[in-house]
């Protein structure tokens with residue numbers, strides 16, 4: 001029997017879009033991930049297990065080899081420092097953008113600005129790349145509140161329809177990057193278990209192409 005392949009999945013919105021792709025690739029969890037309280041799910045394939053974890057923890061599980069494969073948003077990967085990951089497939093799910101947003105009509109064209117965000121590294125890199133001095137303030141949620149409450153001049157956040165910004169009197173002002181979920185693979189596992197992992201990657205690539 002082949003060694004167990006452990007796949008770390010991001011909870012929430014990404015999980016909802018990942019399960020149909022896994023199903024296309026022939027992998028279905030035995031318990032319903034939406035209702036099960038299990039953190040490790042068995043699948044219809046005896047040698048494949050799923051971990052359902054917080055999105056920002058996925059790269060860590062894969063980098064340390066606790067999972068050989070993971071599904072993570074590019075937003076999370078941009079914030080992750082590690083070098084132990086390959087990113088072989090763009091799954092084209094949970095597509096959105098990471099953007100700078102400010103109050104309607106307000107410019108962020110100032111020599112020094114305050115930026116509130118959960119995406120500290122991405123924001124720091126972005127403002128450094130355009131040589132604008134930025135004080136980055138780390139928040140854990142509800143970023144839209146920061147400009148309204150006077151905490152920051154702008155925010156860096158994920159934008160899909162733009163409705164959340166709009167509902168809070170904010171507008172997108174600058175585009176930082178396009179975001180979608182990616183398949184990530186532990187580099188050492190890719191070497192040691194090449195055949196098994198390559199086969200899984202091929203199945204997922206086919207699933208992504210079929211879904212289009």
Ligand code: AMP
Pocket residue numbers: 013073094095096157158159160161162163164165179
């Ligand atoms: P929207 O109102 O459609 O622009 O959605 C914006 C909110 O939904 C943001 O505050 C994000 O936190 C969240 N969001 C949108 N797209 C994604 C995604 N692909 N992954 C995770 N969160 C997202």
